[in-house]
Amino acid sequence: MAIAVATTKEALADAYIALGTWVSLHTGDPSTTGANEATGGSPAYARKQTTWSADAVDDGVRAGTEVTIDVPAGTYTYMGFWTASTSGTFLDKCAITSTTLGAQGQIKVTPTYTQS
Secondary structure, eight states: OOOOOHHHHHHHHHHHHHHOOEEEEESSOOTTTTTTBOOOTTTTOOOEEOOBOOOSSSSOEEEBOOEEEEEOSEEEEEEEEESSSSSOOEEEEEEEEEEEESSSEEEEEOOEEEOO
């Protein structure tokens, strides 16, 4: 069921983005725990912080700023959301276009959230 009241959509979207701002990359489905998070590399892999946008339109959509994440060679299939730059609580996951790097590189992602 989609939310019919625009102000309710807005409130739910705002609540979601308030949970966390740290973005991770994963080599497989992180499930509900944040499993398969990238590690290693030089420069070393680290979660990056996004800044969620305020929204002037009652549509329940939020966009984060693009983040560039250093990763070692591998295949990356998910991004995740966390409450902290290390450790913290795993909040959610989103499949991304599978990206395979043959050597150290960077992956850019722009998180978005849509409350329906």
